[in-house]
Every structure is written in C-alpha cells, then in structure tokens.
Amino acid sequence: MTSSKTTPLIETIGLNKSYVNDEVETPVLHDINLSISSGEFVAIMGPSGSGKSTLMHILGFLDVPTSGHYNFKGASTEEKSEDELARIRSASVSFVFQSFNLLPRTSVFDNVMLPLLYNSATRVSERKDRVMKAIESVGLTDRATYLSNQLSGGQQQRVAIARALVTTPEIIFADEPTGNLDSTSGTHVMEILQNLHRSGHTIILVTHEQMTAEHAERIIRLHDGHVISDDRAFTRRIAKRGGQIK
Amino acid sequence: MRLHDLSTTALRGVTRNRSRALLTMLGIIIGVGAVVLMTSVGKSMESVILGQISALGPKTIALWPGKNGPEMGAATLNPDFDSIKLSDVEALKRLRTVSNIAPGIFIEGKTTYGTEETDTRVMGASPEAYTNQVVTIAEGRLHDAQDEFDGRFVAVLGPDTARDLFYNQSPIGKRISIGNHKYTVIGVLEPVGTQFFQNADERVVIPFETARIVSGRTYVDMVSMQSTEDPADAIDDIQWLLRRRHKIVPPATGASTDNDDFLVRSSAQAQEILSTVSISLTVFITMIAAISLVVGGIGIMNIMLVAVTERTREIGLRKALGAQGRDILLQFLIEAVTLTFLGGLVGLIGGLGVNALIVAIATRFLERYIFAVNPIAIVAALLMAAGTGLAFGIYPARKASRLNPIEALRYE
Known part of the structure; x- marks a missing residue:
C-alpha cells in the first residue's frame, strides 16, 4: 500500500497488441499509455471490436502484450511464464464475467471457495470465514448452501462478485457484469460494485454501455484500439451539476 | 493446489x-x-x-516307452510303444538305486457284470504299484504276491467302477468279465479323485502276470518304482542301463535324451x-x-x-x-x-x-x-x-x- 502512493498500481507505456492469423497480422491495441492508481473505479468503454476486452485480458494477466511495457505495482511484467501469470492472477486480480461462469450443480459456498483452492497464501483454517464473509458482503448468506443453478441471474452474478472478493485482490475486473441481467438486477450489481469501490477496492469495469460506465469515476474510451478519451473529471462534472449517478 | x-x-x-x-x-x-x-x-x-x-511321494519314478512318454497321447500311437521289454524290467530289478519295481500292462476290452458295462481302463500291475501310487483298500483286499505268482484271475476295482457295475451291492466275490475272461472281484479301492485329468477312481487293477498271459505281450506300457536314494541318481542309472540294453548312443549335440526310446521321470520332475x-x-x-x-x-x-x-x-x-x-x-x-x-x-x-x-x-x-x-x-x-x-x-x-x-x- 505504501508503494501505491508513489507509483501507480497499473502503468502501461506504448502497449501494443496484435494477433497473427494465417500470417496476417491484425492489430488490436495501439500505443496504449495508461496509469491507474489503487482505489480507482475505472470504466473502459468502447463498441465491440474496439479492443476493450483484449486490454482487460492484458491488464488482468490473462494475455500478454505484443510490445510495449506493462508495469504492475512498479514492477515490469514482461516475459512472465504462464504459471507466473497464473500466480499473479491468483494473488492480485479477480474477474466478474458477463455470463457469471459459476460451476454448475455446485453450491454457492463451493463456488466462492474456488479461487482459494488455487491461492496458496490462504490457510485452510481461514477459508470458511473468508468465504462466508464474501457471501455476506453480497447479501446471500441465507443462500450459501444453494446450488448455483437454483439462483436467479442477479443472484448468480452476486455469487460471482463474492468469488472475486474472497481472495482480497488488488483489482477486480468486471467484464460487462450487467450484460446478462435485467435492469433491476443490473442496478443492484452496480451498487455492490460501487460499495466495494467506496470501501477501497480498485475496480476496472469493461462495458459498451454509457449508462453502466457512468457508475465509474473515470471513463477510458477506446476506439479501433486507440484510447480516444480518458475522462477523470466526469463524475466531478456530474456532481457539480447536482446530478445523481444511477 | x-x-x-x-x-x-x-x-x-x-x-x-x-x-x-x-x-x-x-x-x-x-x-x-x-x-x-x-x-x-x-x-x-x-x-x-x-x-x-505330491500324493505320489517325491521318490516315485515312472518309466514309459517312447521318447515323449504318455504326454503325447495314447501309448499305442507311440512308434516306440513296445520298447520296454520284460527283460528290461528284470534288468531294472538288479539296479541298487531303485526298488519296488512295478511293471504295468493296459488291457483292451470292456468290463461287464451281467448287463452292466463300463469302458474303464484295465491295468495289469504287480502289487508294488499300490505302494508307488499310494492307494488304499476300502473293502476286501488288494491282490498280493501269491495272486501274482499264480496269475490268478482276480480284480481290484476303483470306487466309481464298483458303483457303475454293482450299485450299492458289495462286489466282493462277484465275477466280472474283462474281454474274453472272467475275474473274481477281491477288493474296492478308496477314492483318490482325479489324477492327471483322468478319474483314477474308474480303474480296474488285475495281477500283472495275468495281464501278461492274457495279452501275450513281451513289452510293458509303464513301470513305476521307488528310488532308494536320490531320485536323480536313480534316473541316471535307469537311463544308462536302458541305453546300453537298447544300444542307444546319446547325440553329440542337443539333449542327451534325444535318441532315447523311453522316458523316465521322477514325481518331482513331473511336478515341476x-x-x-x-x-x-x-x-x-x-x-x-x-x-x-x-x-x-x-x-x-x-x-x-x-x-x-x-x-x-x-x-x-x-x-x-x-x-x-x-x-x-x-x-x-x-x-x-x-x-x-x-x-x-x-x-x-x-x-x-x-x-x-x-x-x-x-x-x-x-x-x-x-x-x-x-x-x-x-x-x-x-x-x-x-x-x-x-x-x-x-x-x-x-x-x-x-x-x-x-x-x-x-x-x-
């Protein structure tokens, strides 16, 4: 935490990503220069094909850039092996997906427990408390023994958020978290994310919807792999007008 | 993890x-x-x-005509089926390393009593065979040296044969026919079960001398005996004796038994x-x-x-x-x-x-x-x-x- 005051949590310098298919190189991200500090709530916004998912995958250590630099907590992350990336994911980041991705026919408790199985830093004796605390923070304590397929979509996404919280990661990535939900459930999920942000979590939200993105305090817009705007003042401007974020 | x-x-x-x-x-x-x-x-x-x-005892030794012994099928299919002559049996008796020499001859023909008949194997064997094969009497008596000496027409039945021919009656003293001759039943054996995949309880034993006279044979189908000391020494002696008598020279290469017209084995070897x-x-x-x-x-x-x-x-x-x-x-x-x-x-x-x-x-x-x-x-x-x-x-x-x-x- 001391280092985050001086160095940003995430810093990309001239980051590029391209895919090679049948020897044809398709560029996806161009010269991305970003700096995100601990505790921020950032939305990465853009239409489909803008490269926002690819950027999230790179920032979330699921993918590696083709060129450029990605520094995490001030340390370079280039040339990491797949297993090293997996260890960083386990220790520092977590994901909330559009399609929830819960294990079917598995209890809420076991679903939330899942990341702890791969997290060697968590002692076995601590697991139960941490899982129950995470479930409590999304308001599903009474559903802990339910199977994932016995829950509504909104509830499933809250389980996914609990699963993302259980390892106390440094960043939570939310990839279109409301995309498969009705508006009431979607609002509820966004409220939970905002509460998490207020309690100090760093959240990076990926979305193509303006309404969803507006929950964040900073919006980075992508288009054709380029950052076209990075609006930190967005929430302040809204607040000045006396508007409420819905 | x-x-x-x-x-x-x-x-x-x-x-x-x-x-x-x-x-x-x-x-x-x-x-x-x-x-x-x-x-x-x-x-x-x-x-x-x-x-x-192992019921035969480790010192039991068997001798068969033919290089392959009884394992290659019936004795009559064996080209050397008549290789062990009666004179060979007499010569064996003079060896110091073996005792209890019991020659055997198989007799062809049905065994009948009244209208009952069976296809059992009839073996003419000297009384020493009872010791070599470890059989005991259940009823009546085994045939003895006197029966042998006289060439009497007496028979000892396996329990299954006795049951097949006589049901529950006692066969002792009854007269049965084997081939063209009549025999008086003098004993019934204790069951021993299956030996070498053949039911040993189905046998009929008659004196060797009787079988020799009836068949007119000058050769035997098998000889059983006991080694007095190490069975391996006894086998060496038997092989030496029979090769000399049959004018057999072991080949220069290959197994020493390759030219033999007989097979000799201890029960330990057979077991192996x-x-x-x-x-x-x-x-x-x-x-x-x-x-x-x-x-x-x-x-x-x-x-x-x-x-x-x-x-x-x-x-x-x-x-x-x-x-x-x-x-x-x-x-x-x-x-x-x-x-x-x-x-x-x-x-x-x-x-x-x-x-x-x-x-x-x-x-x-x-x-x-x-x-x-x-x-x-x-x-x-x-x-x-x-x-x-x-x-x-x-x-x-x-x-x-x-x-x-x-x-x-x-x-x-």
Whole structure:
C-alpha cells in the first residue's frame, strides 16, 4: 500500500497488441499509455471490436502484450511464464464475467471457495470465514448452501462478485457484469460494485454501455484500439451539476 | 493446489456424471475382474495338480516307452510303444538305486457284470504299484504276491467302477468279465479323485502276470518304482542301463535324451513340468484378460477427452481464478486414475465373487480344488488399473492444462 502512493498500481507505456492469423497480422491495441492508481473505479468503454476486452485480458494477466511495457505495482511484467501469470492472477486480480461462469450443480459456498483452492497464501483454517464473509458482503448468506443453478441471474452474478472478493485482490475486473441481467438486477450489481469501490477496492469495469460506465469515476474510451478519451473529471462534472449517478 | 483439494475436485468430477462414470469403468472392471479370476483359477488348478503329484511321494519314478512318454497321447500311437521289454524290467530289478519295481500292462476290452458295462481302463500291475501310487483298500483286499505268482484271475476295482457295475451291492466275490475272461472281484479301492485329468477312481487293477498271459505281450506300457536314494541318481542309472540294453548312443549335440526310446521321470520332475505348464497357461490367459484393460483404458481416454471439451469453460474459469497448468493437469489425471482405480476395485470384488462361485462348484468335482487367490495378481491388477488411468489420462489432462484461458472462457 505504501508503494501505491508513489507509483501507480497499473502503468502501461506504448502497449501494443496484435494477433497473427494465417500470417496476417491484425492489430488490436495501439500505443496504449495508461496509469491507474489503487482505489480507482475505472470504466473502459468502447463498441465491440474496439479492443476493450483484449486490454482487460492484458491488464488482468490473462494475455500478454505484443510490445510495449506493462508495469504492475512498479514492477515490469514482461516475459512472465504462464504459471507466473497464473500466480499473479491468483494473488492480485479477480474477474466478474458477463455470463457469471459459476460451476454448475455446485453450491454457492463451493463456488466462492474456488479461487482459494488455487491461492496458496490462504490457510485452510481461514477459508470458511473468508468465504462466508464474501457471501455476506453480497447479501446471500441465507443462500450459501444453494446450488448455483437454483439462483436467479442477479443472484448468480452476486455469487460471482463474492468469488472475486474472497481472495482480497488488488483489482477486480468486471467484464460487462450487467450484460446478462435485467435492469433491476443490473442496478443492484452496480451498487455492490460501487460499495466495494467506496470501501477501497480498485475496480476496472469493461462495458459498451454509457449508462453502466457512468457508475465509474473515470471513463477510458477506446476506439479501433486507440484510447480516444480518458475522462477523470466526469463524475466531478456530474456532481457539480447536482446530478445523481444511477 | 493442495493434494486434498485436488482429490476432492477430481472426485467431484467423477461423481458429477455417475452413470457415465460407471459405463466408462466397465472396461476396467471386466479387465481387472478377468485378471483376478484367471490368476485365482490358475492357482487353484495348480494346487489340484500339485496335490495329486505330491500324493505320489517325491521318490516315485515312472518309466514309459517312447521318447515323449504318455504326454503325447495314447501309448499305442507311440512308434516306440513296445520298447520296454520284460527283460528290461528284470534288468531294472538288479539296479541298487531303485526298488519296488512295478511293471504295468493296459488291457483292451470292456468290463461287464451281467448287463452292466463300463469302458474303464484295465491295468495289469504287480502289487508294488499300490505302494508307488499310494492307494488304499476300502473293502476286501488288494491282490498280493501269491495272486501274482499264480496269475490268478482276480480284480481290484476303483470306487466309481464298483458303483457303475454293482450299485450299492458289495462286489466282493462277484465275477466280472474283462474281454474274453472272467475275474473274481477281491477288493474296492478308496477314492483318490482325479489324477492327471483322468478319474483314477474308474480303474480296474488285475495281477500283472495275468495281464501278461492274457495279452501275450513281451513289452510293458509303464513301470513305476521307488528310488532308494536320490531320485536323480536313480534316473541316471535307469537311463544308462536302458541305453546300453537298447544300444542307444546319446547325440553329440542337443539333449542327451534325444535318441532315447523311453522316458523316465521322477514325481518331482513331473511336478515341476506341470507347474511350469500351469503357470505359463495362467500367464497366457491373464495376458488376454489384460488386453481388456487396454481397451478399457482407451475408453477412459475417450471419455476424458469428452470431459475436457465439455468442461472447457470450467477450465478457462479455473485458470482465470489462478489455477496453474499443473493444477488442471493433476485434476484431470487424478480424475482418470480415480475412475480406473475404482473400476479396478469393483472388478477385483467381482472377480473374487465369481471365483468363490467357481470354487463352490468345482469342489464338488475336484477333491483338491481349494479357494486360492493370488495376492500378487490382485496388487498387480490394481496397479495396472491405476497405471491405465495414468497412461490414458495423461493425454486428455495435458490437453486440458494447455488450454488458453481466454479462448476457453469464450468456448460455447
């Protein structure tokens, strides 16, 4: 935490990503220069094909850039092996997906427990408390023994958020978290994310919807792999007008 | 990932689709069951065979005409069937290393009493044969030296022959016909069960001298005797004597018995040969059974590949949550090994169950058939089952562990 005051949590310098298919190189991200500090709530916004998912995958250590630099907590992350990336994911980041991705026919408790199985830093004796605390923070304590397929979509996404919280990661990535939900459930999920942000979590939200993105305090817009705007003042401007974020 | 978590995860993978798991295991169940059953039956049969031979005593020596002895079929099919002459038998009696010389002649022809008849083998043998073959009398008496000397027409019956001809009456003193001659029954033997896959209780024994006169033979079908000291020395002496008498020169190369027109063996040697035969038979059958394990393993591999494809998203999720390639590899590998090991265990229980059933039936027919299991085979079968899981699980598990998490998460 001391280092985050001086160095940003995430810093990309001239980051590029391209895919090679049948020897044809398709560029996806161009010269991305970003700096995100601990505790921020950032939305990465853009239409489909803008490269926002690819950027999230790179920032979330699921993918590696083709060129450029990605520094995490001030340390370079280039040339990491797949297993090293997996260890960083386990220790520092977590994901909330559009399609929830819960294990079917598995209890809420076991679903939330899942990341702890791969997290060697968590002692076995601590697991139960941490899982129950995470479930409590999304308001599903009474559903802990339910199977994932016995829950509504909104509830499933809250389980996914609990699963993302259980390892106390440094960043939570939310990839279109409301995309498969009705508006009431979607609002509820966004409220939970905002509460998490207020309690100090760093959240990076990926979305193509303006309404969803507006929950964040900073919006980075992508288009054709380029950052076209990075609006930190967005929430302040809204607040000045006396508007409420819905 | 901790081992306990890995095994819990793998076990959950197995139990998620129970009927499929069971069907997948079927090949392994049958394979291990067959291996366990075959080796157990083999061991039981071995004990039957060895039990019969050891009843003969380690010093018993048998001599047959022909290079291959009785193993190559009936004595009459043997080109050297008449190689052991009566004079050879007399010469054997002068050897110091053997005693209790008992020549035997098989008599052709049906045995009848009234309207009852049987096809039993009739052997003319001197009374020494009773000692060599360890038979005891149940009723009446065995024939003795006087019967032999006089060439009397008397017969001793095996218990099955006595029952076939006389039902519940006592056969003692009754007159039976063998070929064109009448014999008086003087004794019935105790049952001894099956010897060399033939029912020894079906025999009829008459004095050797009588058989010699009736058949007009100058040669014998077998000679049994006892070695006085080391059976190996006795065999050397017999071979030396008969080769000299038959003017046989052992070949310069190859086995020294290659030119012989007779075969001599101690019961210890016969025991060795039969147990070798029985062991190689067991190994052969077990290998066939083991093929089913390989087939089962291919089934396991197939279903594991299906499982990897079905659970691509789950694998992607686990990787996104921090699972390393090794964690995924071990999860699927343990799942495959669990399947095969459980299959092995079920097969083991099934195989032992069927074996118990066979034992229950076989003991009614084979006196010395006992419940025997081969502990080495059981351990080997279980290890082989688990090994099958490892061998055939590694490919799907590697495939799973190498999935790209992003692509796996997007998989529909």
